[in-house]
Amino acid sequence: MxxxxxxxxxxxxxxxxxxxxxxxxxxxxxxxxxxxxxxxxxxxxxxxxxxxxxxxxxxxxxxxxxxxxxxxxxxxxxxxxxxxxxxxxxxxxxxxxxxxxxxxxxxxxxxxxxxxxxxxxxxxxxxxxxxxxxxxxxxxxxxxxxxxxxxxxxxxxxxxxxxxxxAAASGLDVWRRLKEWSEQAPPPPAGDHGIDPSDARRRLAELLGDGAEERPGQADYASAVSAAFAPKMTEGHPNMVLAEAGTGVGKTLGYIAPASLWAERNEAPVWLSTYTRNLQHQIDRELDRLYPEEEEKRQRVVVRKGRENYLCLLNLEEAAAGVQVNGADAVPLGLMARWAGATRDGDMTGGDFPSWLTDLLGPRRTSGLTDRRGECIFTACQHYKKCYIESGIRKARRADLVVANHALVMVQAARGQLDLGGRTTRLVFDEGHHVFDAADSAFSAYLSGLETAELRRWLRGHEGRSRGRARGLKARAEDLLGGGEAAAEALEQVLDAAHALPGDGWMARLAESRPQGAGESFLAALHALVYARAHGRDGPYGLEIEAAEVGEPVLETARALKQKLDRLIQPAERLAALLHGRLDEEADDLDGATRVRIEQVCRSLKHRLVDTVKAWSDMLLALDGETPAAFVDWFAVERIDGRDIDVGMRRHWVDPTLPFAETVAAPSHGLLVTSATLTDGSGDAESEWRSAEARTGAVHLPEGAIRARAPSPFDYPNHTRVFVVNDVRKDDLDLVAAAYRELFKASGGGALGLFTAISRLRGVHRRIAGPLDEAGLTLLGQHVDALNLPTLIEIFRAERDSCLLGTDAVRDGVDVPGESLRLIVFDRVPWPRPTILHKARRKHFGARAYDDALTRLKLKQAFGRLVRQQEDRGVFVLLDPMMPTRLTGAFPEGVEVQRVGLREAVRGTREFLTG
Structure with missing residues (x-):
């Protein structure tokens, strides 16, 4: 050395x-x-x-x-x-x-x-x-x-x-050394030139380069999905394509080919949306083929996420100022400053921020420095011209390709901020099988203690405390009122009405039966009712009951809270209208920064306050009558390891693709929804496609969707094995653990164990960690190791013979080509959880057929993790003798599902992977 x-x-x-x-x-x-x-x-x-x-x-x-x-x-x-x-x-x-x-x-x-x-x-x-x-x-x-x-x-x-x-904080002021972004003239409107399938094929060939392996299915796929980029002919009739591309087809480059051509020809961005942050960055890496020069790629490609994913420079500055009081904070803040000076875009979740840094430094001085609470003061911030988020927003307007996620796209579209029908006219939804779940989250409402307390804090700040930058709406907006008495009065009425919302310490007061105000009284009544009716009160998991025949205590508090919420909506709407009026009345006098701040405050009042509170008010009104047929309402107590953390009332759409179709799909000119698992493998091709159309919102569009399918080129019958073990009792954790142990040893590692319950995962980990170590195999465990999930997956990917136990989040987020993943063991058939929401959807979408379709999709997605490239080999094992034959369509055609005892499964795994 x-x-x-x-x-x-x-x-x-x-x-x-x-x-x-x-x-x-x-x-x-x-x-x-x-x-x-x-x-x-x-x-x-x-x-x-x-x-x-x-x-x-x-x-x-x-x-x-x-x-x-x-x-x-x-x-x-x-x-x-x-x-x-x-x-x-x-x-x-x-x-x-x-x-x-x-x-x-x-x-x-x-x-x-x-x-x-x-x-x-x-x-x-x-x-x-x-x-x-x-x-x-x-x-x-x-x-x-x-x-x-x-x-x-x-x-x-x-x-x-x-x-x-x-000085103590000297050196941490990285914000002083960052470059400013600059405003540019508005870009021109998007063109209307379509993409011919032959052009998409040629662009794909350019991306692959000379000497690339021939993939006829990939070229056919690129040709088929180019239909999503045809000119729109009728308002409300977008060109929608549903495209299933089997693993190994190369769908990412397949849709990048026509998308990049369309963006170049029409001088407008195409948004490429995914469900997971992990895939966002996989797509970003694929785009190196299209733009090998780093500077050109910076101009043409932007990765966009929600504000809560990015470092806030004002938060960093205020944390650095606190080093004068707490000198030890200089260590984590110093590492954050080093990263902030080197990062591409300030993204702290899946970008160039090492996921293990949060484990090392703690969330307070890492993820706690993001704009998680909607406190941004926009142009009033001295770092506005250097802000990572604002820079990304502006780059996205001029980029060719914006790599986003479903949650951001849906929220932005719902708020009218995607400019659908303007420059952003084309959308690609990769991981399209998750469109239903993403829409379910984006268009739902939750009237809970945490949500209402957060709104109160956003409006009133920390009310006498000096923690952080939560200064409240008055401090953020008072100087924008323009001296008008009406606006000042409306602001005070908003802040006064916010007293009805739960304040700090609301959960402790509920536990002590001393709620304060209308909001806490309603939550206390809900909490008592849930515990009176729910099953499993002594268990570790959350509780829920139907919002039906709730009784007078809940009704009385609901009426009182609704009255208070309505008093919050009225002055908020009046305040927003008065502020917006300044933009017109003082158009000649307002400087650009003030206009931006007024617009931002008006948008925040509408989306964060008025729209949210109106949804809560409608939910409370339904308790006195009937829930609209399109929705499902229920009460829930959220718990972690048996400890209550939240209580409230939930409202979800029975079919969340309805608002998705109305808000996102219909206003667009064209959209592609694609995945390796759009169809569930029922064996009835027409039924499978109808199910896919129902789960992606295509059924709600006037002309439906164009269907396309590119089968996987992999030789699954010769490269994979599927065993259903029929002699392990799934309710005996000792036997289940023994099965995992012997199967993992048989594969020599490279094994992923999937579980439907965290408690079962932990129990198996406890039983097999030692024996596997004796066999020279490292065992990693989600919810066990002091490592976050992205870090666990990176270790699993890098350590060829390691083993990993995880839940559904691992199944959806892991992409491990090669021998690092050669065995998947599922502890039981992953039936849908029997929740109140699932009960309503099961009735709406087709009872047992709906359950079967969801379960086949989960099995299909898990199996798809095994073979990621041509030479991969893998074994899939299900430790559930009750696996119905009708679910075996989840596996590729030609793959034999062998029902065997554990001994045969272990021997078969060893022989197949080492033979």
Missing amino acids: STPSHIRVALPAAPALVAGMREAAWLSEEGEIERLSLKEAGRRLRRAEACYLVHAGATAARLGVERPTRGFDLLELFAFVRPARFCVPTPRGLAEALSLPMPESLEDAPTGLLRAAHGLLTTLGREAGEDNQAPRIAGAMARGGWIWGPAVLSALGESEEAVMTR
Whole structure:
């Protein structure tokens, strides 16, 4: 490990520790390697003054001890030296990211940590001349007690004594060094030139390049979906295409081909929408083929998410100012400043922000710095011209392709902010099987304690407290009133009416039977009724009951709350009208920044207050009469591990694709809804397509949708096996755990275990972690490990022989090509949960056929994770002897579903994957 003479690398003397599943490796300061029990490793970690490790939280959790406060966490050093870059948070992941020798065993891993530390510090010193902000930020972190501070300052050639004389927050002001965006003239309206199928094929060939593998199905798919980009002929009649593309077809490039051509020819953006953030960034990476030059891609491609996903610079500045009081905050804020100076777009969820940073630094100084609460003050903010969100909004107006998600597209469309029918006329919904769920969330209403308390805080601020930037509507809008008494009076009436909403501490007051105000009284009555009627009150999960025959206590409080809510709506509408009037009456006098702020406040009053409160008022009115046929109402108590966290009344559309069709689809000129799993595999092709049309809103459009299907090119009969195990009792967790253990060992890892309940997942993890470790297999667990889900998936993807236990979120979010995923084990048939909402939809959409369709889709989606590229092989196992034959259509044609005992399934898995 030679180091250039001008770089001073001084590794602090400390032991190094790496924890496995059953044992740990310890490297002493003298260089002695030992294998220890986890108990002994935990004892040494508690006694050590400091220790080198990777991911302090996960290490401590595995050892069963508190997280060390003095740990040389290599991830912190990596985040400082390589900001806005990702590494898998394991010893092997660090070694790979730094091009160091890979540790071959547990005993090799601690030495690898020292190599990584030395390499990172050397790199920092070598690049110091090009990075003049690193010394300033490192100095601030060192003054805050950063354990890496002295070593980092030494590598940078900084004097520790000189650094300590600077102001506490000096160096954290990264916002001063960011570039401003600039306004441009409005772009021209979109053109109306369609895309010929042959042109889509040619563009696809260009994207693939010379020598690419021939995929006739991909070219056929690109040709078929180009129909979504034809000119619109009749108002309310968009060109809608439903396209199912089997795994391996290459649908992403297939629709990018016509979409990019349309955007170029018509000088307007196409929005590419996905359900998961993970796929947003997969699409973004695919677009490197279209725009290999980074600068051109920055201009032509924008990734858009909701405001709550982006770093707020004003929040960062105010947090940095607090370092004067709490010096330790300089450490997480320093790492945030390093990232903020290097990030592409300020996206903290799935972009270039390492997901493990939130685990390391805590949510308060990471995700807590986003604009999560609707407190943006827009042009009144001194960082407005540097704001990541505002910059992204403006880039999207001029981009060719905007990569968004279903939730954002639907909310923006509902608020009239997608400009449907203007420049944004074409939409692509990838992961189209989730359109129903996304619409269900976007168009629902929830009158609950958390929601109402949040609205009160947005209106009235923190009411005497000085926490954060929640200054309330008066502080944000008072200077926009223009001196008019009517507007000032309306504002005061809004704030006064907000007293009826629950305030801070509402849940504690409910528990003590002393509610305050109309809102809390209603919630208290609901809470009592739910606990009187619901089943499973002693269990860990949430409770729900139908909103029927609710009784006088609930009705009386509902009437009182409705009256108060109506008093909130009226002055809010009047205030918005008066503010909007200023835009017309003072058109010649208002400067641009003030106009923007007035427009933003008016929009916020409408969407965040008036529309929301009107929906709540309608829900309360229905308690005195009848719920409209299009909706389902019910009462719920939300719980986590048996602890109440929220209570309220929910309203969902029975068919949420109805508002989706009216609000999103019909105003567009063309939309493509595509997925590998649009149809459910019932065996009746026409019935399958009708079901897909019902779940995507096509049935509500005058001309329906064009249907297209491109089958998978993979040889599933020869590359996969499906076993239904018929001799494991699914209600005996010991037997279920034994099955997982033996199947995982048979595959040699690369195994994903899926569960329908978190409690079952945890129970199996507890039973098999040790035996798998003895077999040399690492077991990861969602809701078990002190790692967030994106980090778990990254580790699983990188560690070829690891195993992962997870829930539906893993099934939907994992994309692991190659041998890292070669076995999927499902604990039971994933029937829909028997909720009140599902009961109503089951009646509406077709009883048992509806249940079967949803279940087949889940099985189909899970199976689709197994084979992601031509040479992949995989085994799918269902530990449920009650699996009906009618559900086997979820699996590809030609794949035999073998009903066998566990012994045969284990042997078959081993022979197939190792043969």
